[in-house]
Amino acid sequence: xxxxxxxxxxxxxxxxxxxxxxxxxxxxxxxxxxxxxxxxxxxxxxxxxxxxxxxxxxxxxxxxxxxxxxxxxxxxxxxxxxxxxxxxxxxxxxxxxxxxxxxxxxxxxxxxxxxxxxxxxxxxxxxxxxxxxxxxxxxxxxxxxxxxxxxxxxxxxxxxxxxxxxxxxxxxxxxxxxxxxxxxxxxxxxxxxxxxxxxxxxxxxxxxxxxxxxxxxxxxxxxxxxxxxxxxxxxxxxxxxxxxxxxxxxxxxxxxxxxxxxxxxxxxxxxxxxxxxxxxxxxxxxxxxxxxxxxxxxxxxxxxxxxxxxxxxxxxxxxxxxxxxxxxxxxxxxxxxxxxxxxxxxxxxxxxxxxxxxxxxxxxxxxxxxxxxxxxxxxxxxxxxxxxxxxxxxxxxxxxxxxxxxxxxxxxxxxxxxxxxxxxxxxxxxxxxxxxxxxxxxxxxxxxxxxxxxxxxxxxxxxxxxxxxxxxxxxxxxxxxxxxxxxxxxxxxxxxxxxxxxxxxxxxxxxxxxxxxxxxxxxxxxxxxxxxxxxxxxxxxxxxxxxxxxxxxxxxxxxxxxxxxxxxxxxxxxxxxxxxxxxxxxxxxxxxxxxxxxxxxxxxxxxxxxxxxxxxxxxxxxxxxxxxxxxxxxxxxxxxxxxxxxxxxxxxxxxxxxxxxxxxxxxxxxxxxxxxxxxxxxxxxxxxxxxxxxxxxxxxxxxxxxxxxxx
Numbered sequence: 001x002x003x004x005x006x007x008x009x010x011x012x013x014x015x016x017x018x019x020x021x022x023x024x025x026x027x028x029x030x031x032x033x034x035x036x037x038x039x040x041x042x043x044x045x046x047x048x049x050x051x052x053x054x055x056x057x058x059x060x061x062x063x064x065x066x067x068x069x070x071x072x073x074x075x076x077x078x079x080x081x082x083x084x085x086x087x088x089x090x091x092x093x094x095x096x097x098x099x100x101x102x103x104x105x106x107x108x109x110x111x112x113x114x115x116x117x118x119x120x121x122x123x124x125x126x127x128x129x130x131x132x133x134x135x136x137x138x139x140x141x142x143x144x145x146x147x148x149x150x151x152x153x154x155x156x157x158x159x160x161x162x163x164x165x166x167x168x169x170x171x172x173x174x175x176x177x178x179x180x181x182x183x184x185x186x187x188x189x190x191x192x193x194x195x196x197x198x199x200x201x202x203x204x205x206x207x208x209x210x211x212x213x214x215x216x217x218x219x220x221x222x223x224x225x226x227x228x229x230x231x232x233x234x235x236x237x238x239x240x241x242x243x244x245x246x247x248x249x250x251x252x253x254x255x256x257x258x259x260x261x262x263x264x265x266x267x268x269x270x271x272x273x274x275x276x277x278x279x280x281x282x283x284x285x286x287x288x289x290x291x292x293x294x295x296x297x298x299x300x301x302x303x304x305x306x307x308x309x310x311x312x313x314x315x316x317x318x319x320x321x322x323x324x325x326x327x328x329x330x331x332x333x334x335x336x337x338x339x340x341x342x343x344x345x346x347x348x349x350x351x352x353x354x355x356x357x358x359x360x361x362x363x364x365x366x367x368x369x370x371x372x373x374x375x376x377x378x379x380x381x382x383x384x385x386x387x388x389x390x391x392x393x394x395x396x397x398x399x400x401x402x403x404x405x406x407x408x409x410x411x412x413x414x415x416x417x418x419x420x421x422x423x424x425x426x427x428x429x430x431x432x433x434x435x436x437x438x439x440x441x442x443x444x445x446x447x448x449x450x451x452x453x454x455x456x457x458x459x460x461x462x463x464x465x466x467x468x469x470x471x472x473x474x475x476x477x478x479x480x481x482x483x484x485x486x487x488x489x490x491x492x493x494x495x496x497x498x499x500x501x502x503x504x505x506x507x508x509x510x511x512x513x514x515x516x517x518x519x520x521x522x523x524x525x526x527x528x529x530x531x532x533x534x535x536x537x538x539x540x541x542x543x544x545x546x547x548x549x550x551x552x553x554x555x556x557x558x559x560x561x562x563x564x565x566x567x568x569x570x571x572x573x574x575x576x577x578x579x580x581x582x583x584x585x586x587x588x589x590x591x592x593x594x595x596x597x598x599x600x601x602x603x604x605x606x607x608x609x610x611x612x613x614x615x616x617x618x619x620x621x622x623x624x625x626x627x628x629x630x631x632x633x634x635x636x637x638x639x640x641x642x643x644x645x646x647x648x649x650x651x652x653x654x655x656x657x658x659x660x661x662x663x664x665x666x667x668x669x670x671x672x673x674x675x676x677x678x679x680x681x682x683x684x685x686x687x688x689x690x691x692x693x694x695x696x697x698x699x700x701x702x703x704x705x706x707x708x709x710x711x
Contacts, residue, residue: 025328025705027321028167033330034345036164036654041154043073044664045653047164047171048367049186050353052395054080054193054294055366056140060160062173062184063197063211065141067227069154074656074664075225077136079366079373080193081359082296084132084430085218085256093124098436102499105486109417111499112436125436132429134362134373135218135253136226137294138260140195142184143212143279144177144203152177164654166349167321169313177203188353189309190316192301194293196309204282211280211290212273213260218253219369223662226369229276237276248298249278259298263305264290320352325390325707327677334699336643339651344677346655347670348390355383355667356395359402359430364665367656374429378446378503382620382668386675388456389682391706396453403450403473406432414480421479424450442501442509444484445518445582448525450477452711455528458535459708467535475541478529481522482547493552495565496522503582506575507564514565516554520586520593523551524711553595554586560604561586571607578616581608581625588628591684591711602632609637614646619657619669622649623676627710630680630693638693642676675710684710 038045041060048057057077059066064076098121100113114129115121144152160175173184182201189196203209216227217234228234234253241248247270249260262270266289268282282288289306304312329341354365360380364370380399387395403424409432410422417423425434426443434441454470485494495514501507502515526548530540555565561583563570570576586593587601605628622644629638643649649669650658657669680693681704694700 023703025326025703027326028318030326030328030330030341031167031321031345032165034342035166036346038162038653040160041069041157042653043070044656044658045162046070046074046076047162047654048077048350048353049169049171049188049195050366051188051190051193052352052354052356053082053358054188055354056186056188056195057367058162058171058173058186059141060157060162060173061142061175061182062162062171062186063141064139065144065152066154066157067139067141067225071225072661074652074654075368076139077226077367078138078140078294079134079226079368080137080294081357081366081430083135083137083258083294084373085135085253086132087127087130087218087220088254089127089131091123091127093127095128095433097121097124098128104418104497104499107418109499111417111441112434113441114436114438116438128433129427129435129437130220130372132372132431133218133220134226134369134429135256135258136216137258138251138292139212139214139216139227140292141212141214142182142199143210145208145210146178147208164349166345167317169317170310177201178208180206180208182209185310187306187309187313189293189304190312192293192304193295194291194301194303194309196291196304196306197289198306198310199288200286202286204286204288205284207281207283209288210282211288213249213262213278213280213292215249215251215260215276218256220372221369222371223364224369226373232275235276237278239270239272239278242270246303247278250298257296259295261293261295261298261303262290263303264288265305324392325678326705327681327707328703331701331703332699333701336639337700337702339643340677343651343655343670343673346651347674350655350670351383351386351667351674352395355671356387358398360384360399361667363668364663365667367665370663370665371427372429374427374435376427376440377424377449378426378443379620379668380446381449381452382671382675384671385452385456386671386678388453388460389675389678389708389710391460391708393457393460396457400450400453400457400470407473407476409433411476419480420483421481422473422476423447423480424477438509439501439505442499443503443505444496444500445503445521447477447481447484448521450474451525451528454532455711458532467532471532471536474529474532478526478541478544481526481529482541482544485522485547485551491552492550494547494550495552502564503585504563504580506579507567512564514552514555515563515582516561516596517582517585517590519551519554520590520596523548523593523595524590551595554583556597556600559600560607561600571611574613577608577611578613580618580621581612582621584608584625584628588624588626588631591631598632601628602634605629605632605634605637609641614644615648617646617648619648619659619666620672623669623672626676626693627679630676631684633692635680635693635695638676638680639695642673678707679710682707682709 099110158176217231236252246263293303329337355361360375426440427435499509625641626638
C-alpha cells in the first residue's frame, strides 16, 4: 500500500455519508484561534515542537534555559524514537529468572512476573523493566549573564511572552533581561531530528547572551525527566569537529551512542566549558541563528540552516492542517463548545508531534519518561485509532509495521505458553521484549488491537495490497484468540479464564473470569478476522467460528453488567468502583453484539455515572464513557462524561491531559478525546443521524469534514 494512496482526495471510503457536506471550514482560522500564548512562568505550560519521531520542549525563553524550574511541571525534553540507553548487565541476569508458572488446563504456563519474594529474581525483573530506557538527548538553552558576571536566574526574566503557532510549527518567545529585549524563534525540522533557532538581542553584542548545550547520563527510573547531570563519569561527550560555523559531538553511554551536529551564522565560536557542557558564544552583532541535528549514526542526514528549516515547517504544517478531518465549533452557542474546540485542535497538534512516528508512543510521548520511556501496547489504540477516523491513516503505517518486527517474539511467547498464533506483549521498548510485571503480563485487551487497525486500513484502502500487508498479522492474532479461551463442557461455552487481568486492573489474576469488555472485543475481532479470510479468498476458520459463536455471555445481576463474572458487588463495594469503568467500552468503543443488551448497558452506564469513584479514573476513561453514551443516544450525558470536572480530565494550557503530580502528561487522553469527537460528529457504521453526540437543542451547530464513522 503506497502512502500516496492516502493523499487527500484519493481516500476510498466505505461510508457514503462520512465526508459530511457543509460549507468549507476555514482551517487557518480554526487552528490559529487556538494557538497557545503563555505570559510569564508556568511550569505546566512548557511548549513543544516535533515531527512524530523527535520532540523538543521549551521554557519561557523559547529554549531550555531554566530546565530545573520545570522538572515538577511539564519537563523540558529532547527525546526521539531511536535514542535509548541500556545499563550493562553486570550481574548476568537471564529472562528465565523472571518467570512464574501457572497451571492452565493441566500444563505449566510461564509468565514474566515481578518476583518480589526472591531477591535475585526481583533484581532481574527490575533490570529488564528498567532497560532499555529512553534518553534525553541534550539540553539546549540560553546562557544569560548579568553585567556583574553572575548567571541569570528565573526571576531575572521579565515580561515573558511564550507562544506556539500551530499553523507553522513555530515557538516564539520575547522577554526582557536587564532592561534589554530578547526574541527567540524555534522550529523542529519535519523530516529529520533537528531544531533551528533565530535569536535577536542587543545582549549578543554585549557578550551577555550565548547558547549552551548540556548532555546528561541516562536515568533508569520509572517516571523521570530523563536527565542526570550529576554523573559525568557515566558518559562521554567528545567534540570531534569544531570548524568555522559548524561542530560535531559524539555521545557515548556504555554501548549506546549518537551524534550531535551543529551549525550557526555570524562571528561566533563553540568551546567546551566543562565536561558535557559546550557554549556557543557570539562575538558581534545583535542576532544569531543556529541549528542542531541529532542522529543515531553520523552522516545519515545533512543539517539544515534556520531559513531552510523554517520553510520546511511553513510548507509541512499547513499541508497537515489542510488535510484530514476538521471540526469547527465556532457557530455553537453552548458555552462548553469553545473548550471542546481547544482540546480538539491542541490534541491533534500534540499527537502529531509526539505520537505519529515509527514506534508506538510512550504514555508521556517524547516529553519525559513514564515507565522508563517504554510503550504500553494496550494503550496503542488510544494513541492512534483516531488517525484513520480523521482521514490520516498514513500516520499509522510505520507503527503497524512494528507489529511485524516483533511478531517472532510474540509468536515465541505463545509457543512458550502452549498457545497457537501470537501473543502480543504489554510494556515494551524497541526490542519488543515484554517487561516483567505482576499486572501487565496478564493483560489481554491489547490482543485484538492489530485487527482493529488492519480493519481501519482496509476501510481506507480496500485493496488486495492492504489484505496482503496485514493478513498474516490478523490471522496469527486470531489463532491465539481462538486458542486462549477455555471450553466448559458443563456450560457449553468458551470462557476467558485465569490467570488474566482485565483493563480494569484491580481484579485479581487468580480469579478473574469473563470480563465483559474483553469478551466483546474477542467476539468482534474474531468476526472481523473471518471477513479477512473471505477477502483473502480463504475458507473460514472453523475453530475461530466455534469460539466466536460460543463465547460466554457477559454476566449481569439486577439489570446491570458486572465487572467480571460473579462479581455481584461490582457497584456496591467501593473498592470495586475504581480505575477504568471499562464495562462501558463493550457498548461504546465496540459496536452491537447480540449478547449485549443495550438497555442493560444503559442502566449500567447510569449506575456508573452516579456511583463510580471518578478521581481514581484515567484520562481515556472520560472519552470511553462518552462513546457509550453516544451509542445509547444520550448526548447530554456524553458531554458530561467528556468534560467531567475531575483532576485527571484536566487539559493544561498547552493541551496536555494532566493526571497527577507523577503524570503531568498523558497522551492516551488526547487520542481518546479525538476518537470520541470524531464519533460524536460522524457516528458509526449504520448510524444515519448527523452529529449524534450533540444535543438537538439549537446550541450545537457543529461543522466538520473528512471524518469517518466508527465501526
